[in-house]
Amino acid sequence: MSGTPVSIQDLTKNQAMVFGALSTAEGPLSAYAILDRLRDQGFRAPPQVYRALEKLVEVGLVHRLESLNAFVACSHPACSGQATHGHEMIAFIICESCAKVTEINDSALADQLTHLARVQDFALRKTTVELRGLCRACSA
Amino acid sequence: MSGTPVSIQDLTKNQAMVFGALSTAEGPLSAYAILDRLRDQGFRAPPQVYRALEKLVEVGLVHRLESLNAFVACSHPACSGQATHGHEMIAFIICESCAKVTEINDSALADQLTHLARVQDFALRKTTVELRGLCRACSA
């Protein structure tokens, strides 16, 4: 199991650069947006980005927003994918005007989702919860 | 408001064909899969499918699965987009093995999501809840 990184230290060069790009960004970035930001630093083709993203998502440092086909750095303070691990079960609140994304880890919600799956004998592997609309600032 | 269809009767020819394709299908279909199934019947290009899908989703006869980039016919018995309307707030349970999709309309979940949004003064417009894993049959 030496190939199981848990924190930023264990990232490869490309993974670190992609994570850096996402951390620096204000909001979510598409894979191609990441690619563009890293061209100066030697990135040339999509697979470089996608490979890094795959690992970062697996480890929990980055989340994929399905409804946006985009990615965000985990907002946990110094996140390293720990926390409520087992299943992530994070909800995202996404403003369609300013693109700001809020990450929410609500245990009541997690319980409900777990329950819904359990009732059907469904072996939950991954959950996607994304709430879209307008944030307070933008709906004012 | 004469342009607001509420049921299958009001669909145009293309919308009806796309809805038919989805209804006939066992599981979710991508837009291009729909296109392929309708080529015999005269469909030739993506916009024909996407335009029909846009309307069908708007009306609630069809749902988009964000995590699959695919579409399913609403499973409500003789669905016409009514029911808990206002916001849809439907959860989908998606088997990654057999691709079967179960539609769930859980009011506790809806309440919880509404609450999460409310706490942040977030004006909810659309929710995506997708649970992925293995259904009972497939995890046996």
Place this chain on the structure above:
DNA sequence: ATGACACACGTTATATCGTTACGCAATGTG
């Protein structure tokens, strides 16, 4: 050491998903 293997990476090409833009015909409304 050396050969076998796994891993990260670079690169090209291709697959898949979705949209823009344009034109035309049918319909309905003043």
Place this chain on the structure above:
DNA sequence: CACATTGCGTAACGATATAACGTGTGTCAT
């Protein structure tokens, strides 16, 4: 009738994602 609206057909393109292949580099059992 003039004209707006709507649905439709088509071509071209843009955006997102993956396959496939090659290379170097480290580990490590032999």
